[in-house]
Structure formats: C-alpha cells, structure tokens
Amino acid sequence: METTITETPQYGLEALEAPPLSLRQLVWLRFRRHKMALAGAVMLILLILYATVGALFFTEAYGNITDTSIRLQAPSAEHPFGTDVVGRDLLARTIYGGQISLMIGLTAVLIVIIVGVLVGAISGYYGGWIDGVLMRFAEAMFNIPTIPLLLVLSKMLSDKVPTIELLGREFSGSVVVITAVIGLTSWMGLARLVRANFLSLKEQEFVTAARSIGASNFSIIFAHILPNTVAPIIVSATLGVANAIISEAYVSFLGVGVMPPTATWGNMLNGAYKYLETAPWTWIFPGSLIVLTVLSINFVGDGLRDALDPRALVE
C-alpha cells in the first residue's frame, strides 16, 4: 500500500494543487472504472431494498398462508409472482426468503472471517508447531467434501436447535444450523490467505520496529500486521457471501436445509422442481434472484479486487 503515492492519477496542473487522494478516494476511483462492478453494486443495493422495503408491504404470516384452492396459479394482479404448490404467495415468500438467504450469506461469512483470520494470523505469526497443527487441521477440513458434510450435519442438527427470535422475526433452528455449518466449513481458504500474508509481513522491518517500542504480540498481530492485509480479506469475504448463498440454496433445494414454513430462495426451489414445465413461475423468480445476487456479488468482488490492489494503476 506504500506505493499508492506514486499512483496519483494524471489530471493536469490543478491536480498538483489539490491535496493527495486518500486511500479511500483512490479505491473508489478505481472501483468506479469497473463498470460491471458498479452495476453489481447497484443491483445488490436494489436486491437488499427488495428484501427489506418489500417486507413493509407484506407480513411474513401472509407469505405463509396456505390455500390449496389457489395452488399453482400463474402470476396475476393479486399474486404478481403466482402461487406455489400449496397456494402461498410467491412474491411475499421471495421477499422474506431473500432476507434469510442474504442473512445466512452475511452471517456465515462473519464466522468465516473470525475463524479464518484468527487461525491464519496465529498460524502465520507464531509459525513452528502451532502453524503445523493449525494448518494440518485446515487441510483435514479441506479434505472433507463440504456438500455431503453440509447435508449430514444439517439433517442431524436442524431439529435440535430451538427457534430463536431476532429483529422481530422468528428463525427456525435450521437457519442457525445452516449458517454455522457453512461458516465452519469454509474458513480454510481465508486462513491460508491470511497466513501467507502474515508470513511475509512479519519479516518486515516495521514489525521489528513495533517490537522495539514494546508492542505486545497481540498488538503486533491485530494492530500492526492485520491492517496490512485487509484488502484480500475484504475481497475474499465478498466472494464468500456469494458462495454461502449458493451453499444454502443447494442444501435447501435438496430439502435438508432451512425447514419450511420459513422461506429461503433455496427451499422455494425445492418445492418447484416437480413443476419445471407446468408452473415455471415457481422456480423462475427465486432462481433468478439467486443468480442475480450471486452474480452481483461476484462482480463487486472482482471490482474490489482490482480497486484494492495497491499495484493496480489508475490510468
């Protein structure tokens, strides 16, 4: 990040008089040039608004009303997205399902960041046998295929965790289980990344300088080295949200993820796959929402990767 000063964009004479760009401005400048990333960011904001503002128009209970007399109705004025196999309004369900899917994505990544950064930082900083143990453990985790593990664990645990209430909504225990399982099975990549960065950063002279003023190991790890490696963590976390949403959709689609009546985009697909041709609206809407979200997040992640790369130039 040190090199950023040499990257002041070429404007003209007036740029010489302006104060130098801060890192944040520089990142924004580079991010803005990435048109797809910008589109992704806009799309993502719209999707979040959809899941939050939309909830003001429908109650969750409305989305859970079953009425088999109106099952599998095509989109109409009363049910803009149509109804599903038991007659629930799909629009309301995509809104509340979106909340769950996005929340699972974000919370799972939060777990990934906490575990991954902690393991990677400690492993890279201390090295030796600590590094050996932690990395062998991470490798062991890597070798367990995630999807079967997800399926088995969520099937085993989903009815053992009680329903919790948060932000005025009730979440079935299966949401918590899925989030935890996704989070705890996807931290290894980030841990390796952080470890690799710590390995090189701890040899830097500024770390010796920090030790020479009496900084503790804790302070050196979290206050001196970690800020030097936030960029890759941000990028990795962004892309991780997309992966977590996909994983949730995957297991819920297979019917062992989040249990109905709680809606997620994934378990809405579960009920829809029998009607691929006869009632396409049952899978088009949740399916497109998943694709749009994941695509937008990936574009944003790509954009951030370029924008945060200190070696990237602003032409």
Next chain:
Amino acid sequence: MAPLLKVQDLTTRFRTLDGVVHAVNGISYVLEEGEALGIVGESGCGKSVSVLSVMGLIPEPPGEIIAGQVLYQGQDLLKLDDEQMEHIRGREIAMVFQDPMTSLNPVLTIGRQISEPLIVHLGMGQEEAHRWTVDLLEKVGIPQAADRYRDYPHQFSGGMRQRVMIAMALACAPSILIADEPTTALDVTIQAQIVELVKDLRDQLGMAVIWITHDLGVIAGLAERVIVMYAGFIVERGHVDDIYANPRHPYTLALLKSLPRVDRTSGEKLATIDGLPPDLLGLPPGCPFAPRCEYVVERCVQENPVLEPVGPNREVACWVDVTTRRE
C-alpha cells in the same frame, strides 16, 4: 555504582542451512549513564546483531544467544521472559532503525504509531497521548506537527520519516537510545541534520546513546568512546579522539585511511581495504583480519589475539604494534 548497561561475553549465532554463522563472538562493553558510544565496522561485522541481541529482537530460531550477559541496571535482560522484555523495550531501551522507508507501518498514521508506546508504557489515554505525540513531533523538528498527526508514512520524505522514528523511540524518554545506522539510508545533508537532532535531544534528555555506523565521520562528532568491530569481535576500543589520532589496530587504521578527506590532494586515489570481511560460517583459528592485514605476521594466522590494554582506556586486539611494526 554499576554502569547503566554492561554487556559481557555476548555470543550470538545463527543456525542456517549452510551451517552455524558466528555473528557475535563474545563481546563485552559498558555504557555509562548519559554516555554516547559508537560502534563501527564494515557491513556484516555483527554490529546490528550485537544490539538486536541486547534488545532481545534476534529472531529465534534461527538466531540464538548462546552465552553472555546483558546487565541493564544490574538486571540480566537475557533472562527476562517476553512480557518482562516488553516493559524494557521502548520504555528503558529504544531503538532507531536503518531504513526509515521500511520501519514505519505503511497503513497506520504516524500519530497512531508514535502514541503506541505512550499508551502501552505510560498508560496514557488517547487524548493525552495525542498531545504528547504532537509535542514529540515538534521536538524532532516536524513542521505543522498537529496537522501531520493523521498523515501516513508515505506522505513523509525519508529524513522526515527518520525524525518520526526518533520521536517514536524517544516517546517514553528511555535511558538508552540505540541507533542502528540511522543515517545510512539518507542524503548526506539530511544525515547531518539527524546527527545534530540526536545530539540535541541527548543533551536535553540526558539519555545514553549507542550509535552504530560504518561511517567514522559520523561518529567523530557524536560519540565519546568508540568500539571497532570486525567479524563479530571487538578489535579496538578507546576514546574517539585517541582512536582517530592514533589508531592501534590495522583494521581501524585501514578504515580511517579509506575515509575521504576534504584536504586530500586531487588525483590521489582513495585507499581501500582489499578483500571482503570473512565468511562468518567458519572462522579460521587465527585473527579474522589476518588475510587482509598488511602487518600480518605468522602468529596472526594461528592464534586470535585478545583485547589487551595499551594505555589508559584503550584496548586493542592485535599481535603487532602498528606504531613500531613489531610483534
């Protein structure tokens, strides 16, 4: 009274894939309160390793302090654990490093970096630390100190960064400041400013200074006593004026000859020391300087001389008396 710092038989080695590197081989010296001590020698002579050992900053492994004592106010620093050492570093003994471009954390503001020792050691709150930091920045001669508190290292020039490093080291008014070639990476004009700054601050704060350099010119105006190191050994020590006027070790003599002088007649070539410092992987039994020495006698190859007093406050490790060229 016991001296402020007493280093005794300090021996540091590095275990590498190629073998054991004998970086520091049993050096001893004392530093009195408020005194300025210079350590000179070529690159790779163990100067930095010797002070890093004192600070407990040798990476272990591969480094290893295998013998000796570092008595700070009578307390052996080598016996302290990590946490006790943290209370010494920055509070009692502080250090300024060679390259100010790499010794500041690029992603933290300089204010944050200077205030850390204040918060860690003196238990100051954020606001008080902020005030002190601005004070310190002014003291080391950074203009508009209050505005620059929130600046990042890349917004400073090399000389200014070294001033920041000095402010950081002096934050808690340590009793010893170790300066490890602090001017090597700087322009000559800036070098002089930094030397002056450290001299001024030393007069104000009364701390002792260990100044490491390979530039004998820098030491002359700063230190009272000088230690000349070669291949991890102390080969000569004494008062700075004595050593300059009357070097007693062939290595010191050669170093002084290789110094450019203003009064040199033009066209005259600068004297150099032939060869390279020895490979510290396997030292020959004799004097490590023997292969490059113009006074070499047979005994030099077989036996390494020890430091012997040759006058008041003067010690030399050489079999030959360079003034008479006799053994």
